[in-house]
Amino acid sequence: MSLLKAENLGINFGGLKAVSNFNLEIQSGEIVGLIGPNGAGKTTVFNLITGYFSPSTGTMAFEGHPLNGRKPYQICQLGIGRTFQNIRLFGQNTVLDNVRVAFHPRTRYWIIDAFLRTPRFMAEEARITEQAEELLDTLGLLPRAYDRAASLPYGAQRRLEIARAIACQPKLLLLDEPAAGMNPSEVRDLVQLVKFVKEKFDLTVLLIEHQMGLVMNVCERLVVMDFGVTISEGLPHEVREDPKVLSAYLGKGAVA
Amino acid sequence: MDYFMEQVINGLQLGLVYALIALGYTMVYGIVKLINFAHGDVFMVGAFIGYFGFSSWGLPWPLAILVSALCCACLGMLIERIAYRPLRYATRIVALISAIGVSFFLEYFCSLKFMFGPNYRVVQRPFDEVYWSIGGVTISNIQVLIFCTAVCMLVGLQYLVMRTKMGAAMRTVSFDHDTARLMGVNVDRTISFTFGIGAALAAVGGVLYAIAYPQIWTFMGIMPGLKAFTAAVLGGIGLIPGAMLGALIMGQAEVMTAAFISSQLRDAIAFSILILVLLVRPCGILGKTQPEKV
Amino acid sequence: MGVKDGKRILIYIVGVILVYAVIKMLAVTGVFNPYWQRILDQAMIMTIGALGLSIIFGISGQFSIGHAAFFGIGAYSAGLVTKSLGGDIFTFLLALAVGTFMAGLVAFLIGLPVLRLTSDYLGIATLGFGIIMKVGFDNANKVIPEMGGATGMTGIPQVANFEWIFLFCIISIILARNFVQSGHGRACMALREDEVAANVVGINIFRYKVLAFVFGCSLAGLAGALYAHRYPFLHPTNFDFLPSIDFLIIVVLGGMGSLTGTIVTAIAWVFLLEGLRAILGTTFLEWRGVIYALILISVILIRRQGLFGNKEYGFLAPVVRRKEARNVTTES
Numbered sequence: 001m002s003l004l005k006a007e008n009l010g011i012n013f014g015g016l017k018a019v020s021n022f023n024l025e026i027q028s029g030e031i032v033g034l035i036g037p038n039g040a041g042k043t044t045v046f047n048l049i050t051g052y053f054s055p056s057t058g059t060m061a062f063e064g065h066p067l068n069g070r071k072p073y074q075i076c077q078l079g080i081g082r083t084f085q086n087i088r089l090f091g092q093n094t095v096l097d098n099v100r101v102a103f104h105p106r107t108r109y110w111i112i113d114a115f116l117r118t119p120r121f122m123a124e125e126a127r128i129t130e131q132a133e134e135l136l137d138t139l140g141l142l143p144r145a146y147d148r149a150a151s152l153p154y155g156a157q158r159r160l161e162i163a164r165a166i167a168c169q170p171k172l173l174l175l176d177e178p179a180a181g182m183n184p185s186e187v188r189d190l191v192q193l194v195k196f197v198k199e200k201f202d203l204t205v206l207l208i209e210h211q212m213g214l215v216m217n218v219c220e221r222l223v224v225m226d227f228g229v230t231i232s233e234g235l236p237h238e239v240r241e242d243p244k245v246l247s248a249y250l251g252k253g254a255v256a
Numbered sequence: 257m258d259y260f261m262e263q264v265i266n267g268l269q270l271g272l273v274y275a276l277i278a279l280g281y282t283m284v285y286g287i288v289k290l291i292n293f294a295h296g297d298v299f300m301v302g303a304f305i306g307y308f309g310f311s312s313w314g315l316p317w318p319l320a321i322l323v324s325a326l327c328c329a330c331l332g333m334l335i336e337r338i339a340y341r342p343l344r345y346a347t348r349i350v351a352l353i354s355a356i357g358v359s360f361f362l363e364y365f366c367s368l369k370f371m372f373g374p375n376y377r378v379v380q381r382p383f384d385e386v387y388w389s390i391g392g393v394t395i396s397n398i399q400v401l402i403f404c405t406a407v408c409m410l411v412g413l414q415y416l417v418m419r420t421k422m423g424a425a426m427r428t429v430s431f432d433h434d435t436a437r438l439m440g441v442n443v444d445r446t447i448s449f450t451f452g453i454g455a456a457l458a459a460v461g462g463v464l465y466a467i468a469y470p471q472i473w474t475f476m477g478i479m480p481g482l483k484a485f486t487a488a489v490l491g492g493i494g495l496i497p498g499a500m501l502g503a504l505i506m507g508q509a510e511v512m513t514a515a516f517i518s519s520q521l522r523d524a525i526a527f528s529i530l531i532l533v534l535l536v537r538p539c540g541i542l543g544k545t546q547p548e549k550v
Numbered sequence: 551m552g553v554k555d556g557k558r559i560l561i562y563i564v565g566v567i568l569v570y571a572v573i574k575m576l577a578v579t580g581v582f583n584p585y586w587q588r589i590l591d592q593a594m595i596m597t598i599g600a601l602g603l604s605i606i607f608g609i610s611g612q613f614s615i616g617h618a619a620f621f622g623i624g625a626y627s628a629g630l631v632t633k634s635l636g637g638d639i640f641t642f643l644l645a646l647a648v649g650t651f652m653a654g655l656v657a658f659l660i661g662l663p664v665l666r667l668t669s670d671y672l673g674i675a676t677l678g679f680g681i682i683m684k685v686g687f688d689n690a691n692k693v694i695p696e697m698g699g700a701t702g703m704t705g706i707p708q709v710a711n712f713e714w715i716f717l718f719c720i721i722s723i724i725l726a727r728n729f730v731q732s733g734h735g736r737a738c739m740a741l742r743e744d745e746v747a748a749n750v751v752g753i754n755i756f757r758y759k760v761l762a763f764v765f766g767c768s769l770a771g772l773a774g775a776l777y778a779h780r781y782p783f784l785h786p787t788n789f790d791f792l793p794s795i796d797f798l799i800i801v802v803l804g805g806m807g808s809l810t811g812t813i814v815t816a817i818a819w820v821f822l823l824e825g826l827r828a829i830l831g832t833t834f835l836e837w838r839g840v841i842y843a844l845i846l847i848s849v850i851l852i853r854r855q856g857l858f859g860n861k862e863y864g865f866l867a868p869v870v871r872r873k874e875a876r877n878v879t880t881e882s
Contacts, residue, residue: 050750076752084750090743092807092860093736101740104733105752111761114732115725121732128733133873142875168751291670339847346854349613353802356795357847364839374836482677482791489674524685527678531664534675538667 001064003028003204004080004172009048009058010228018044019228022058026172031198031205033219033236035212037248041228042208043085046174050082051075062172077105081170083161085177085208091150095141095160098149099132102167132167138200139163139193155186159193166201173198175207179214191217216240224248261393263515264508269399269468271507272406276461277484278491278499279413280332280454286494287430287450289348293355294335295458296481297362300474302328302459303466304372310382317382321463325456332455333448340451341444344433366474379470402464409457410500416453417496426450430494479523483510486530492543501541505529562865566720573712586824591712591780593820594719595773597813600800601726602769604812608801609730610762611742612665613673616680617797620767622687622789623656624649624774626697629706629784633696637707646718646775653771654764661763665756680794687786702785710779718776722769726809727866729765738762739807770797803849805856810863815856 002025009022019041026032034042047053049060051072060067062078070078090098107128113121136142139159144152149160158178165173178194179187191214198205209215215222215236222239224232226248232239239245277299284292302324309320339358343351367374386397417423425446428436437443465480466472483506491502506526513525539545573590576582582590603617628649635641664675691699698704729735740748741755748755778784800819804811822845826838849857862868 052746071754072746072749073752073754076750082750084747088744088747090740090747092743093739097736097739100733101736101748101753102751104737107733109733111729111732111734114734115728117728125732137873137875140875142873146870146872164751291673339851342851343854347806349802349806350850350854353799353850354847356799357843357850360839361843361847364836364843368836368840478791482681486674486678489671493670520689521685524682527681530678531675531682534667534671535663538671540671 002026004049004060004062004206006045006049006060007058009045009055009060011044011048011053011056017228019048019055019225020057021229022225023230024223026204026206028171028204029202031194031207031218031220033215033222034206034208034225035210035215035222036225036231040225042225043176044228045225046082046176046208049075049174050080073105076168076170079169079171080174081165081168081172082174083158083165083176083178085180087154087157087161089149089157089160089164092148094146095136095149095152096129096132096145098160098164099135099167100128102164103128103131106169135163135167138197154181155189158182158190162193162197166197166203170203172204172206175205175209177208177210179209179211184213187211187214190214194218258392259515263511265393265395265399266515267508267511268504269402269507270511271504272402273461273465273468274480274484274487274506275406275500275503276409276457276464277480278488278503279410279496280458281485282488282491282493282496282499283413283417283426283450283454285488287426287447288340288344288351290340290351290355291485292340292451292454293352293481294339294358294362295454296477296479296484297359297366298328298332298335298455298477299458299462299465299481300472300477301331301362301366302455302462303472303476304366304462304474305459306463307377307379307466307472309463311380317467320382321460324459324463328459328462329452329456332451332458335455336448336451341447363474363477372474374474376471376473379466379472381467381470398468402468405460405464409460410496413453413457414496422446422449483526486527489540490530490533492540495540495542498540498542565865570716573716577712587712589820589824591710591715592777593817594715595777595780596796596800596820597719597816598722598776599770599773600797600804600812600816601722601809602766602773603797603801604766604804604807604809605726605729605738605762605769606766607798608804608806608808608812609735609742610738610759610766612759612763613669614676614763614766615673615791615794615798616676616678616683617767617770618789618791618793619680619683620653620657620770621774621777621793621797622683622784622786624653624771625778625784625789626687626690626703626774627652627771628775629703629778629782630694630696632707632709632779633703633705637709639709642707642709642714642779645779646772649775649778650768650772653774654768657764657767658760661760661767665759665763677791677794680791684786684790687789698784700786702783704783706778706782706784708779708782710776715776715780718772722772723809723813723865726769730809730866731868734758734761742807799846803846803856805858805860807860808856808858808862810861810866811856811858814858 004024004026006022006024010020011018022045034045036042044053048055049067051067051070055068062080065078067075107124109121109124133142133145136145139162141156141160141163144156149157152160179190182190194205195218197203219236222234222236223230224239224245231248232242232245277295280295281292284290305327306320306324309315309323310317315323335358339354340351343354366372387394417426425441428439428441429443429446433443484503487502487506488499490505491498491500509526509529510522513522533541577587599617599621603614606612606614628645631645631648632641660679664672667675688700690697737753737758740753741758745755800815801812804815823842826841827835830838
């Protein structure tokens with residue numbers, strides 16, 4: 001059984017077909033790239049999968065559970081984590097709290113435990129803090145654990161967002177342009193990071209990206225979208241040579 | 257039936273006064289996203305100046321309205337300069353607290369003995385109330401005056417915002433301050449102008465209110481101010497037709513409740529309508545919900 | 551729990567006892583005459599209520615301008631209990647529980663529909679609810695004659711003394727702090743910062759909005775219940791739009807998201823108002839409102855982030871245990 005399966009997915013915004021007849025199947029353990037020119041509907045696909053928009057047509061299923069009609073937080077709890085194109089951290093909260101909050105849905109104490117600080121509460125909090133610190137350490141953010149998230153430099157904010165998504169303990173991680181605004185050396189580090197966390201946390205990754213260098217390096221398979229429809233699909237080198245892709249996206253010979 | 261029609265007209269009268277206040281709220285909100293709590297108190301100051309104008313200073317009443325509008329326009333701009341401009345890029349709640357502070361200041365300062373004093377004053381109307389009977393429905397000259405003034409103001413305002421250069425500047429600023437500045441709009445002056453216009457409208461409303469309901473005191477602005485703001489939200493805040501529509505609904509709701517149910521429940525009914533409307537249309541009757549971009 | 555934690559807790563307990571002892575001493579020696587005792591009690595009651603709004607608005611970002619209505623619900627329902635059942639200590643405690651519970655229950659019922667609104671629309675809806683409740687209190691005597699309606703409610707036994715109010719103030723502070731420093735509190739702070747992102751990390755944002763609202767309003771109810779038994783004349787204007795604004799001012803001036811700020815500002819604010827009365831005397835009393843307004847405007851213009859920003863101090867500050875990084879896999 002595939003991990004994520006989207007069939008015939010479509011959504012309209014006031015007559016505009018943002019996504020139509022979109023099919024996607026992801027197997028466990030893959031790293032899949034979703035690419036395409038600006039406005040092709042890639043982020044809309046993410047918003048459909050994570051429950052921000054409900055599709056006008058089609059169905060989505062995650063490990064056999066239908067996703068249609070579920071709220072974003074329920075989809076997260078099923079095991080899909082995501083980051084955002086324009087970083088969305090909890091800016092005034094500490095780095096540690098940004099990560100700890102993602103553990104909350106799996107916390108095993110009641111609010112009364114919190115009010116009374118029962119042993120169960122103390123133990124759970126210690127466990128969550130321990131895990132969050134370990135995660136931050138893995139991503140090199142531990143020294144800034146008690147700083148406010150908004151005070152981090154840009155690259156570190158990107159990493160924190162990935163850390164927060166991993167803290168949801170997802171099986172599938174959706175990364176929306178993780179390399180946006182990064183310089184080449186930062187992009188190289190990011191490639192390493194994505195590969196590393198994928199192995200360490202046993203993740204399946206679907207990522208949207210513009211930087212072809214990163215896509216070709218990281219992804220095992222690519223899906224190319226333009227004007228809301230899939231125009232090509234396959235291994236990176238296949239896609240790269242697909243004439244439809246070349247004309248739509250790489251047409252100007254700007255292949256990295 | 258005639259009684260009902262008379263109540264409709266009374267509701268229209270109250271609604272139009274609310275509309276004059278609500279327009280100022282909605283313009284200011286549209287342009288700086290601030291609930292200008294002091295607006296109801298500008299209304300009060302307007303009522304007092306108009307009252308002094310035609311009773312103490314012996315001005316003809318149209319001139320008194322004009323003087324009151326001019327003074328309040330200056331007051332509105334002054335308030336903006338002192339209390340809101342320094343906070344323009346602070347969080348909105350901070351500016352709101354500042355507005356509350358200005359509101360308290362106007363109320364208490366005007367209550368001082370050398371200002372307007374803390375007591376109620378009965379307004380001697382500058383002209384006698386005349387009633388006409390049209391098809392069995394009684395209409396007073398005050399109602400006609402309020403109706404004409406409010407409609408002129410609304411049409412004038414709509415013209416100002418939609419057809420003039422200043423109006424274009426206002427619309428640009430309400431969209432985005434920085435872009436407006438890049439387009440060569442003097443943002444500070446536009447905002448100042450908006451406050452001035454809003455305050456002048458409130459002053460006109462204040463004088464008409466004092467003529468229609470001839471009893472004034474320094475805390476008279478709180479409830480009409482709140483209701484006018486509520487009306488603006490009800491119609492869709494930031495929209496001039498919305499403010500008008502909301503104000504007319506509020507006016508009718510209040511007068512109808514007082515006439516047919518219980519005058520003690522008028523506020524409760526008016527605000528219940530607000531809450532119910534917001535539950536169905538979270539951004540007011542004419543307001544559009546914009547989905548957050550993810 | 552380590553030795554360090556034990557020591558901290560000991561320090562806090564000693565601190566609370568010291569504060570209590572000092573106030574008691576001042577009262578016994580007469581420095582604190584009954585008038586100022588009364589003001590102090592009022593300050594602590596305001597603190598409890600303001601902590602509630604701090605949870606709702608400062609921590610969870612839900613704009614409410616109807617907080618005094620819940621204060622009123624607590625006051626009236628608690629007052630009804632002791633007025634009809636008598637003023638012994640168990641009835642008093644029962645009344646406090648009823649007041650707290652009723653405020654929480656109404657908050658739940660109102661919150662379910664209203665908390666779907668956001669920002670200013672939520673503010674206006676809560677303001678509307680506050681005004682509706684005021685009309686309700688004004689006319690309550692038509693349903694329950696004991697509530698007095700527009701002439702006010704009397705006959706509540708005056709059984710809340712300084713000790714009780716102090717005790718409940720400390721309890722409220724502890725509960726508020728324990729809430730903020732729990733997973734539930736973090737979820738509330740997350741939704742304040744970014745609802746979309748909170749949703750995506752698995753937080754049922756609506757549930758936490760309701761939770762924060764109910765908890766905050768329950769604190770207001772508790773404060774109201776204490777108020778009813780300390781100043782046993784309840785008048786609808788005490789629970790009107792203006793007292794709601796007072797709570798709002800306290801929370802914002804203290805610093806959004808800072809419980810420390812809320813507590814300090816609540817106390818300072820009550821003493822400022824009364825202090826002005828004492829300083830100005832009868833001749834200049836009419837200037838009180840003017841000076842108060844000017845102080846309010848100047849403070850907000852000078853410190854727009856509020857007195858404490860979003861920082862917490864002492865007991866309210868979260869414990870920071872820095873750990874050494876061991877395992878940096880990526881560039882730093």
